[in-house]
């Protein structure tokens with residue numbers, strides 16, 4: 207009590223110093239909370255936007271797949287094919303923590319132009335299913351979005367501009383005209399003599415049995431967030447994808463119904479799936495034979511089930527509240543228990559550099575906060591040491607009349623921690639308030655791709671969870687403790703004699 | 710028994726390349742209830758000697774015994790506790806805790822005593838009584854900066870006496886006081902000396918107050934001359 211009383215009065219007595227230290231603690235705590243909320247918000251933003259619009263929380267790939275950062279690679283190697291989707295589907299549907307899932311394919315397309323070859327990532331899916339799982343993460347700027355069974359490709363609005371630069375032609379959806387307002391600056395210069403294309407001549411990338419084909423452009427799409435990040439992404443109907451990449455298509459299967467053929471198909475399947483990526487290589491005689499047999503069969507029944515045939519990965523969307531780590535563990539157990547030939551990868555891992563980029567942004571913030579720490583510690587430690595030395599007479603006097611070193615230490619610590627609690631506390635609180643005010647409003651990226659990337663979406667919304675606040679309090683404590691150690695030693699060392707000699 | 714015994718006590722201060730020999734082998738024996746005055750010219754070593762007796766400074770040679778125990782080997786903690794419980798010190802110039810009021814300054818050493826078994830009220834009463842005796846009835850709740858030099862000195866005296874120490878050391882206690890107050894203070898000290906058998910040692914330049922002493926120690930250039 208005596209210590210607290212003296213400490214408190216000393217804080218008031220040395221108002222200037224208290225204010226400097228308090229001010230730094232306030233600012234430090236404030237910026238720390240904001241930094242935390244910012245990096246948290248960015249991560250949350252990119253997670254929400256990526257997970258909800260394209261990747262899902264967890265992705266399942268063939269256990270033979272070596273590249274776990276497969277989703278947005280620089281050079282797309284052909285992916286291994288997922289075995290036994292029918293069974294997987296049944297099992298996944300029984301998992302209560304999985305909200306929904308979507309099988310997809312992923313590959314690189316070479317655009318075969320007159321001038322040069324350019325490149326596009328393409329993702330095959332059933333459109334209706336995509337909409338079901340991911341809502342409508344993109345909208346058609348021109349043309350119409352597709353439904354199951356429609357054939358064609360959706361091109362990213364930014365990707366179109368890029369391809370125009372590479373190829374010299376401007377893509378518009380089938381049956382549509384140029385929308386002048388949507389032209390890029392470069393394209394505007396060429397207009398109205400602008401070369402227009404409504405279909406793409408593409409070759410599947412890196413597949414030996416892949417074919418060239420002409421694919422109709424059905425829509426120019428814009429992702430509602432992170433469109434810039436998605437510029438090289440095109441969405442294609444699954445059957446066209448399979449044809450291009452030489453996969454066994456659902457239509458192929460639908461054509462083959464007679465019981466007599468089941469045996470052959472089964473035999474073929476065994477062969478195919480046994481070797482893993484045989485669809486990709488396609489050179490095996492059994493495939494050729496099989497396809498020939500199938501193609502020559504008369505159509506008896508033609509029910510196309512698009513979930514049949516080949517996929518590269520399955521995106522899993524978790525139920526709200528499920529943690530990715532928790533679900534990963536469950537999925538891994540499931541794969542083990544059911545003997546599925548799969549491996550689970552988090553969206554972050556699968557996204558590779560894109561997720562890394564958001565880490566870079568929060569990394570920079572963390573470095574900034576760390577530097578702030580160091581600077582705060584240095585300034586506070588300095589000011590406190592000066593205070594301790596200036597108070598030699600006071601401390602020496604207390605020691606002379608019988609106060610132990612511990613008493614001086616406790617008093618000094620009390621003063622510093624009072625300041626830390628009061629000013630640091632106000633700083634934390636201010637940070638929370640500012641976060642709280644900005645969050646619902648959000649800060650717009652102004653349509654600038656880079657900023658959108660840093661923000662993790664169109665709008666930046668800082669976010670401070672309970673963990674962030676606890677983190678802030680712990681950091682504040684650390685700063686206080688580190689800053690007080692040296693001055694405390696100085697204060698403890700002061701003797702009555704030092705005080706007498708001062709005079 | 711001697712309360713204080715100094716045996717060939719030396720104190721050297723290094724000063725640049727040379728050494729100042731402030732105290733050069735002083736022997737001293739002080740009995741319980743003595744009222745001793747240390748006199749000598751300025752710079753003769755009075756303050757240094759008192760600081761050594763008061764466990765504030767270390768002798769560089771010789772032995773210092775308080776209640777028969779050699780304190781030269783004591784730890785910082787033991788020395789501090791000795792200062793708190795056994796010795797009351799009135800310094801020549803430096804004195805009070807700035808953030809505490811007059812009353813709180815006097816209470817301070819009692820509050821440090823964890824084993825004193827004194828209630829808050831007893832502590833307060835004792836402090837108030839002493840402040841009345843040094844004539845500071847009206848300054849109880851003022852802070853040191855609101856007091857005159859003499860008033861501050863009186864607070865310091867009250868604080869030195871409040872723990873009822875066995876030994877009170879005073880370095881020119883009356884130097885900042887007018888002769889009336891000086892007399893009053895010395896009378897108070899003498900009373901305590903007689904009633905409580907408190908041992909007093911004080912340094913002074915003032916021949917007037919020598920009459921209170923029952924023993925005079927004269928020093929010159931760090932040596933005892935009588």
Ligand SMILES: Nc1ncnc2c1ncn2[C@@H]1O[C@H](COP(=O)(O)OP(=O)(O)OP(=O)(O)O)[C@@H](O)[C@H]1O
Nearest residue numbers: 707722724729731750751752753754755756757758
């Ligand atoms: N910290 C110190 N460093 C160096 N020399 C010192 C120190 N303290 C005292 N001295 C020297 O020791 C000698 C004795 O000093 P001291 O203060 O004990 O004298 P004093 O008798 O109390 O004098 P005064 O009557 O002026 O108070 C002096 O020569 C002084 O210069």
Ligand SMILES: [Mg+2]
Nearest residue numbers: 755756801880
């Ligand atoms: Mg002196």
